[in-house]
Amino acid sequence: MKSLFFRLAFLYPRLYAFFAYHRKKAQRLEFEEKVRLFFNETEPRRVKRIARGIFEVRGGRKMQRYVIPRIDRKFVERFVTIEGLSHLDQALKEERGILLMAGHIGNPHIGFNVLRVLGYGVTIVKGGKPRNHRWLRLRYADPDEYTIFTHDTSLPKSSRDRILENLQSGGIMYYSADATIGKRKIQIPFLGHTMDFPTGTLHLASEARAIVLPFMHLFRRGKIRLVFSERLDRGWVDGEGEVDRILNDYIRFLESYVRQYPEEYMGMYGQTVLNECYFSLKRQGVDRT
Numbered sequence: 448m449k450s451l452f453f454r455l456a457f458l459y460p461r462l463y464a465f466f467a468y469h470r471k472k473a474q475r476l477e478f479e480e481k482v483r484l485f486f487n488e489t490e491p492r493r494v495k496r497i498a499r500g501i502f503e504v505r506g507g508r509k510m511q512r513y514v515i516p517r518i519d520r521k522f523v524e525r526f527v528t529i530e531g532l533s534h535l536d537q538a539l540k541e542e543r544g545i546l547l548m549a550g551h552i553g554n555p556h557i558g559f560n561v562l563r564v565l566g567y568g569v570t571i572v573k574g575g576k577p578r579n580h581r582w583l584r585l586r587y588a589d590p591d592e593y594t595i596f597t598h599d600t601s602l603p604k605s606s607r608d609r610i611l612e613n614l615q616s617g618g619i620m621y622y623s624a625d626a627t628i629g630k631r632k633i634q635i636p637f638l639g640h641t642m643d644f645p646t647g648t649l650h651l652a653s654e655a656r657a658i659v660l661p662f663m664h665l666f667r668r669g670k671i672r673l674v675f676s677e678r679l680d681r682g683w684v685d686g687e688g689e690v691d692r693i694l695n696d697y698i699r700f701l702e703s704y705v706r707q708y709p710e711e712y713m714g715m716y717g718q719t720v721l722n723e724c725y726f727s728l729k730r731q732g733v734d735r736t
């Protein structure tokens with residue numbers, strides 16, 4: 448019965464994408480314009496396929512509230528492939544904080560909760576404030592005890608202290624490198640354009656001398672793939688001076704996956720640097736219709 452539930456849950460994003468693509472005309476045109484602008488795509492079929500894939504990712508975020516509470520080890524065995532987990536296990540042996548650097552691709556919330564089921568307590572930073580809704584479909588997907596909320600695009604002192612405490616005590620933190628959270632930003636080429644990436648939590652990682660691991664989560668039609676890669680921090684030999692290099696290295700890592708799986712890049716919308724870049728270009732009159 449549970450297996451049938453998951454199969455139906457994985458079917459929902461595909462149905463959502465089909466109807467949303469035809470009904471949400473304004474969003475469809477925006478997604479297609481972004482595909483042409485950031486991926487230099489001109490072939491209509493491929494533009495349409497990628498845009499529908501982005502709608503599918505959105506549909507996946509709507510069903511995750513129902514799937515996440517039911518994730519267990521049987522779910523992991525059946526639907527999840529994990530590559531490079533030894534990098535995380537090796538980092539844990541050093542008994543230092545770990546910062547997982549990731550991005551808005553695939554379905555990160557399912558990825559976090561897969562790791563939690565396997566015994567890895569991952570805490571994330573979430574923009575906005577906690578909201579209590581009676582209806583399940585409106586509730587936030589991740590458990591509150593694993594979430595540090597921020598109130599705006601910067602980190603308030605209370606959130607900053609919790610992150611630093613977590614890293615200094617050997618916890619595992621998640622950092623979305625292409626989000627807009629953070630006051631200090633550096634310019635990095637990404638998908639053919641220079642974008643302003645905030646250094647955010649990386650500064651706290653340098654203060655805690657935390658291990659920084661690249662982390663990738665992909666989700667496509669019920670096939671979940673988590674990828675860990677070699678650490679980026681090099682032991683913080685240059686202290687905080689390593690922050691810009693680490694962020695540059697990670698963005699190249701992220702871009703390599705985004706180019707392979709553009710239809711999974713949910714960074715096309717929401718509070719992401721790509722979305723900010725898109726509207727900035729629109730204000731400047733850049734168009735690829």
